[in-house]
Amino acid sequence: MKDRVFPLEGVHNFRRFGDFETGSGRKVANRLYRSGQFSRASERDRETLAGLNIRQVADLRRPREREAEPSFWTGEQAVSVYESDHAGAAEPPHLVFLRESDMSFDSIREFMTQTYRRLPFDEGNKFVFQQGFRGLAESGPEDGFIVHCAAGKDRTGMFCALLLTELGVDEETVRKDYLFTNEAVDFDRITPAIRRRLKEQTGREVGEREMRAFLGVEAAYLDAAMEEIGDPREYLRGELGLEDDELERVKRALLT
Template sequence: MSRVLEFEGIRNFRHFGEYAARDGATVRSGLFRSGHFHNATEADRQKLVDMRISVVADLRRPRERDNEPSNWGEGLRILQSDVSGHKEPPHLRFIREGDMSLDGVAAWMRATYRRLPNEKGNQEVFAAGLRELATHGADEGFVVHCAAGKDRTGLFCALTLALAGVERDAIYDDYLMTNDAVDYDALVPMVQKRLLDTYGRDIPSDAMRRFLGVEPDYLDEAFDEIGSAEAYVSGVLGLSDDEIAAIRANLIAR
């Protein structure tokens, strides 16, 4: 059964629960990840209601939220950060003036994953999202997203699954699922045209696909930077041992 859920205006929406965890346990259901909600339709919003989504962790920066305001509907608890204010997000600056060759994109993406765990805004929402997971059960759906639902979101989900005791191979499988969940044959030319019209940049298709997708070595860089998930969540995000124990307990299906 596919983990990918179809929406009219939301890309890369999928379930990241129900993986095998340590000691024969299983991660609970009700855990979702996606791209932004700016283009969510009325049907999409009703689907979120039907799925009992109650908490949304939005990892985007304020300027991204201003450029593409979310279409969530009502009744949701929203987790966001205003750290970094209205500065231009790094990925937009890179698109505008960076080396968008195939090798240039790969190098920038690896550097990005070394940066993501250390950004204060990400840390703030990571911590808030994990604390929500310590108290909310499967009957209250949780969704985490950024712009594309692959980098910041991918790191949050990898941390969460690692805390739950999911095997590393399964964590990487979940992360890499973006490459199958998104229709890049349609998305790449659309983004190429937008960048040509907006910035006058004619980006090669292979470089554009690499920028919009994910690779195992990207996540490798983040884990090399972080060390163990528990050490990062405790030492950097500031969660207590009791909070980490509560997260682990609540992530397991009962």
């Protein structure tokens, strides 16, 4: 899995999530990428990204997140960007949690589990999930696709799990791709800075173990979301309103 990571300078968790084999022996196209946000992409990062022929970007962040950390993809004429105007709560739930919770290890895990139970049914997430699938249905054989959120692990992880499952990738491989965030991100480098920023913004001291629980992923989180979803096929067709012919076109576009 380590060969899937692109060590970009200002973009965390950027990696390929295509090129997996399916249960039927076919292979997922090697032009699918997932990551965190792009506002701090360096010039070298942009050069690397330019070589990937990116034509579609599914940005799962809320409007407030996009305003705070603008992405350079917006305005790129050759790139279609899928994003939602659904604002949700006045303040992102994770900021409320960071300010008001006791920030114990158990409370963080409980917060993350409950967040995952809500994640598949958030209107903004659903809209971008839907548009991402529809964009892939129309994609060409050389068109690069990126799905991302702020950290590239929760909302992004959910989209990738749904897409790979629909394409016929086995559950163990889908889970490995999801959990690989814990290896793909250099927590030793980013955790101290995030802890300092949180103290400045909230006055809260957060322990190393607790911070990693917040920044990483666990199988239990994905399981919680999948439990709420039930049958992923029905979720795509019912909750997201995707038609069978659209999903067949996604498969034709992405399976070799």
